[in-house]
Amino acid sequence: VSAESAHTATHRALERVLAFSDGVFAIAITLLVLDIHLPGEFEREASDAALRAKLAELLPSMVGYVVSFFVIGEFWRAHLGKFRRIVAYDDTLLMLNLLLLLIVGFLPFPTAVVARHTNTVSAMLYGGSMAAAGLVSAAMWAYAVRRGLTDVRETREMMRGLIGRLLAPALFLVSIAVAFVNPQTTERMWWLAIPAAWLARRLEPRPPVEP
Amino acid sequence: VSAESAHTATHRALERVLAFSDGVFAIAITLLVLDIHLPGEFEREASDAALRAKLAELLPSMVGYVVSFFVIGEFWRAHLGKFRRIVAYDDTLLMLNLLLLLIVGFLPFPTAVVARHTNTVSAMLYGGSMAAAGLVSAAMWAYAVRRGLTDVRETREMMRGLIGRLLAPALFLVSIAVAFVNPQTTERMWWLAIPAAWLARRLEPRPPVEP
Amino acid sequence: VSAESAHTATHRALERVLAFSDGVFAIAITLLVLDIHLPGEFEREASDAALRAKLAELLPSMVGYVVSFFVIGEFWRAHLGKFRRIVAYDDTLLMLNLLLLLIVGFLPFPTAVVARHTNTVSAMLYGGSMAAAGLVSAAMWAYAVRRGLTDVRETREMMRGLIGRLLAPALFLVSIAVAFVNPQTTERMWWLAIPAAWLARRLEPRPPVEP
Amino acid sequence: VSAESAHTATHRALERVLAFSDGVFAIAITLLVLDIHLPGEFEREASDAALRAKLAELLPSMVGYVVSFFVIGEFWRAHLGKFRRIVAYDDTLLMLNLLLLLIVGFLPFPTAVVARHTNTVSAMLYGGSMAAAGLVSAAMWAYAVRRGLTDVRETREMMRGLIGRLLAPALFLVSIAVAFVNPQTTERMWWLAIPAAWLARRLEPRPPVEP
Numbered sequence: 001v002s003a004e005s006a007h008t009a010t011h012r013a014l015e016r017v018l019a020f021s022d023g024v025f026a027i028a029i030t031l032l033v034l035d036i037h038l039p040g041e042f043e044r045e046a047s048d049a050a051l052r053a054k055l056a057e058l059l060p061s062m063v064g065y066v067v068s069f070f071v072i073g074e075f076w077r078a079h080l081g082k083f084r085r086i087v088a089y090d091d092t093l094l095m096l097n098l099l100l101l102l103i104v105g106f107l108p109f110p111t112a113v114v115a116r117h118t119n120t121v122s123a124m125l126y127g128g129s130m131a132a133a134g135l136v137s138a139a140m141w142a143y144a145v146r147r148g149l150t151d152v153r154e155t156r157e158m159m160r161g162l163i164g165r166l167l168a169p170a171l172f173l174v175s176i177a178v179a180f181v182n183p184q185t186t187e188r189m190w191w192l193a194i195p196a197a198w199l200a201r202r203l204e205p206r207p208p209v210e211p
Numbered sequence: 212v213s214a215e216s217a218h219t220a221t222h223r224a225l226e227r228v229l230a231f232s233d234g235v236f237a238i239a240i241t242l243l244v245l246d247i248h249l250p251g252e253f254e255r256e257a258s259d260a261a262l263r264a265k266l267a268e269l270l271p272s273m274v275g276y277v278v279s280f281f282v283i284g285e286f287w288r289a290h291l292g293k294f295r296r297i298v299a300y301d302d303t304l305l306m307l308n309l310l311l312l313l314i315v316g317f318l319p320f321p322t323a324v325v326a327r328h329t330n331t332v333s334a335m336l337y338g339g340s341m342a343a344a345g346l347v348s349a350a351m352w353a354y355a356v357r358r359g360l361t362d363v364r365e366t367r368e369m370m371r372g373l374i375g376r377l378l379a380p381a382l383f384l385v386s387i388a389v390a391f392v393n394p395q396t397t398e399r400m401w402w403l404a405i406p407a408a409w410l411a412r413r414l415e416p417r418p419p420v421e422p
Numbered sequence: 423v424s425a426e427s428a429h430t431a432t433h434r435a436l437e438r439v440l441a442f443s444d445g446v447f448a449i450a451i452t453l454l455v456l457d458i459h460l461p462g463e464f465e466r467e468a469s470d471a472a473l474r475a476k477l478a479e480l481l482p483s484m485v486g487y488v489v490s491f492f493v494i495g496e497f498w499r500a501h502l503g504k505f506r507r508i509v510a511y512d513d514t515l516l517m518l519n520l521l522l523l524l525i526v527g528f529l530p531f532p533t534a535v536v537a538r539h540t541n542t543v544s545a546m547l548y549g550g551s552m553a554a555a556g557l558v559s560a561a562m563w564a565y566a567v568r569r570g571l572t573d574v575r576e577t578r579e580m581m582r583g584l585i586g587r588l589l590a591p592a593l594f595l596v597s598i599a600v601a602f603v604n605p606q607t608t609e610r611m612w613w614l615a616i617p618a619a620w621l622a623r624r625l626e627p628r629p630p631v632e633p
Numbered sequence: 634v635s636a637e638s639a640h641t642a643t644h645r646a647l648e649r650v651l652a653f654s655d656g657v658f659a660i661a662i663t664l665l666v667l668d669i670h671l672p673g674e675f676e677r678e679a680s681d682a683a684l685r686a687k688l689a690e691l692l693p694s695m696v697g698y699v700v701s702f703f704v705i706g707e708f709w710r711a712h713l714g715k716f717r718r719i720v721a722y723d724d725t726l727l728m729l730n731l732l733l734l735l736i737v738g739f740l741p742f743p744t745a746v747v748a749r750h751t752n753t754v755s756a757m758l759y760g761g762s763m764a765a766a767g768l769v770s771a772a773m774w775a776y777a778v779r780r781g782l783t784d785v786r787e788t789r790e791m792m793r794g795l796i797g798r799l800l801a802p803a804l805f806l807v808s809i810a811v812a813f814v815n816p817q818t819t820e821r822m823w824w825l826a827i828p829a830a831w832l833a834r835r836l837e838p839r840p841p842v843e844p
Contacts, residue, residue, distance in 0.1 A: 016716075026238060033239075098702070291435060474754050
C-alpha cells in the first residue's frame with residue numbers, strides 16, 4: 001500500500017466520522033419537535049378558541065424547540081469549523097468526539113426542562129450540560145492541535161482560538177454557582193452566551209482566504 | 212496552505228452543510244409516519260370490521276403524512292436546485308440555512324393540525340409556516356447571489372428566479388388574510404401552490420446543459 | 423461553465439439525492455424498534471417470570487421489526503443496484519424516487535398491522551403497500567432506461583431486469599385477490615417473495631466485472 | 634464501460650453502504666435519549682425537591698443512554714476500522730452488514746431492560762444480543778478477508794484480528810451460562826468487555842503508517 005492510498009483511506013475514514021457526527025447532530029436538533037403535537041384524543045374540528053388555547057399550552061415546547069435548534073446549531077457550526085482544520089484522527093479524538101455527541105444528543109432534555117421550570121435544579125442541569133459540551137469541544141480542539149492532527153501550525157493562533165472556546169463554558173460554570181442564590185439571575189446570565197459565541201467565532205483561526 | 216487546498220476545504224465543508232441539511236430533511240419528511248400506528252391495547256386478531264374502522268380513524272394522519280411528504284419534498288428539491296449553483300458559504304448563509312431547517316422541521320406539526328381542523332387559527336398556523344419557509348428560502352438565494360457565493364452571474368436570470376420563489380409565499384400570506392373571513396376558502400387557495408411551484412421551477416436559472 | 427464542471431455538478435447533486443434517500447431508508451428501517459419497549463410503569467427489579475411474560479407480549483413487535491428490516495433492506499439493496507447504473511436525473515425521476523421513499527417510510531405500519539392481525543383488511547393493506555413499492559421501483563428503472571439516464575444500452579438486458587422487478591409486485595397483487603377468499607393463504611403466498619427477489623437479482627443487469 | 638469507471642462505480646456504491654450504515658448507527662445511538670423526558674402532565678414551575686425527585690427516577694434511563702452510547706459507539710468504531718480495509722463488497726457482505734445493523738438497532742432495548750432489572754432473563758437478553766452483534770461483526774471480517782474483499786493480504790495478521798474480535802462474544806456467551814446461577818455475577822463479568830475491546834483493538838491489523 002503506497003503512502004498515497006494510506007492518505008486516501010484516512011481521508012475517507014475521516015469523512016465517515018463527520019457523516020456519523022452530522023447524523024447525530026441532525027437527530028438531536030430535530031428531537032424537540034416531537035414534543036410539539038396535539039394530543040391524539042383532541043377533538044376534530046375544534047373551535048378557534050379551543051385550538052388557540054391548546055397552542056398556547058404548547059408554547060413552552062415551541063420555545064424549547066427553537067432554543068435547542070440554535071444551541072445545537074451553534075455546536076454543529078463549531079464542529080464544522082474545527083474539522084475544516086483537522087486532517088487526521090486517532091482513537092482518543094474519536095472518543096472525545098463520541099463524548100461530545102453524547103452530550104449534544106442529551107441537550108434537548110435539559111432545554112425542555114428549562115423551558116418549563118426555573119429553579120436551582122433546572123439551572124444546574126442546563127448550565128452543567130452546556131458547560132460540559134463546551135469543555136469537551138475545547139478539549140477536542142486542544143488535543144487535535146497538540147497531536148498535530150490539524151493544519152494549524154502557529155501556537156498563538158491556537159491559543160486565541162482556545163480562549164474563545166472557553167468563554168462560554170466558564171460563563172455556564174459561573175452561572176451554576178449563581179443558581180444556588182438566584183436561579184432567575186442564572187437564566188438571565190445565559191443570554192451572555194450569545195456575545196460569547198460571537199467573540200469565540202472572531203478569535204477562531206480563520207481558514208486561509210481563497211484567491 | 213495553497214489556494215488549491217483552501218478550495219478543497221471549502222468544498223468539503225459545503226458538502227457537510229448539505230449532508231447535515233439532508234439529514235434534517237430526511238427526519239422531517241418521515242416524522243408524520245409516527246402518527247400512523249394502532250393503539251398498543253388494540254386487540255390482536257381483530258375482526259375485519261374493527262380493523263377497517265380503526266384504519267378509517269387513522270385516515271387524517273395518513274393524509275397528513277402524504278401532504279407533508281410532498282411539501283417537504285418540494286422544499287428539499289428547491290434546496291437541491293439552489294445548492295447546485297452555490298459554490299461557497301459564509302456564516303450568514305449558514306444561519307439562514309439553519310433557520311430554513313428549523314421551519315422545515317416544524318412543518319409536520321401545522322400539517323397535522325390542518326389535516327384535522329379547518330378554522331382561522333389552523334389556517335394562520337399552516338399558512339404562516341409555509342410563507343415563512345418560502346421567504347427564508349428566497350432570502351437564502353438572494354443573499355447567496357448578492358454575495359457572489361453562486362456561479363450565477365447574470366442579474367436578469369437571478370431576478371426571474373427570485374420572482375418565482377416569491378410566488379408561493381405571497382399566496383400563503385394572502386391566504387392568511389382570507390382566513391379571517393373564511394378558512395374554507397383559505398384551504399382551497401393552497402392548491403394554487405402546486406401551479407406556483409411549477410411556475411417557480413420554470414423561472415429558475417437552469418443548470419448549463421451537458422453535451 | 424465548462425462541460426466538465428456541469429458534469430461534476432450533476433454528479434454531486436446525484437450524490438445528494440442518494441444521501442437523502444439513504445437517510446429516509448435508515449429511518450424507515452429502524453422505525454419499528456420504537457415499538458419494542460417495556461411500559462414505563464413496569465416495576466423495577468421484576469421477577470424472571472414477570473419479565474419473561476412481558477417479553478413474550480413484545481414478540482409480535484420483534485417479529486415485525488425483523489421482517490420490516492429485511493423487507494426495507496431489500497428495497498434499499500435494489501435502490502443501490504439501480505443507482506449504480508443511473509448516471510443522471512431529471513424532475514420526473516426525483517418525483518418517482520420521492521414516491522418510492524413515501525411508500526418505504528410507510529411500510530413499517532402495514533408490517534406492524536400484519537404482525538398482529540390476519541384478515542382481509544390487513545392482507546390488503548400489506549399486499550397493496552408491497553405491490554405499490556415494487557411497481558414504483560420498477561417504474562423508476564423503466565423511466566431511467568428509456569430517458570437515457572443510465573449507462574445500460576442493451577434493450578434485452580433492460581427487459582430482463584424489468585421482468586424480474588415485476589415478479590414480486592405481481593405476486594402481491596394476486597395475493598390481494600386471494601385475501602378476499604382466505605387471508606391465511608395470502609400470508610403464506612408472501613413467502614414466495616423471497617425466491618422472487620432472488621430471481622429478480624439474477625435477472626438484473628450485472629455491473630461490469632472488474633479486472 | 635472501462636475498468637476505471639467500474640472501479641469508480643464500486644467505490645461510490647461502497648460509500649452508499651457506509652452512509653446508510655452510519656445513518657442506522659446514528660439513529661440507534663441516540664434512541665435511548667427518547668426515554669429521558671419529563672411526563673407531559675408534570676406541573677410547570679415545580680419545586681426544587683419535586684424536580685430532583687423526578688430526575689432521580691430518570692437516572693436508570695440516563696445510565697442506559699450513556700452505556701448504550703458507548704457500546705454502540707464501539708461497534709461503530711469497529712465498523713469504521715473494518716471498512717478502512719474493505720475495498721469491495723458482494724451480496725453476502727451486504728446481508729451480513731444488514732444483520733449487524735439489525736442487531737445494533739435492537740441493542741437499545743436490552744440495554745434499557747438491563748438498566749432496570751437484574752435477573753436471568755435480562756442477563757440472557759443483553760448477553761445474547763451483545764454476543765450476536767460481536768459474532769456477526771467477526772463473521773463480516775472473516776468473510777471479507779477470505780473472499781479477497783479487503784486489502785489485507787497476510788493470513789497471520791488476519792488471524793490475530795479475528796481472535797481479538799472473538800474475545801468479547803466469547804465473554805458474553807460464558808456470561809449467559811453464569812446467569813442461570815447468579816445474574817449479579819453476569820453483570821459484573823460484562824465489565825471485562827472493556828479490556829477485551831482494548832485488546833481487540835491492539836490485535837487489529839493496523840492501517841499502514843502515513844509518512
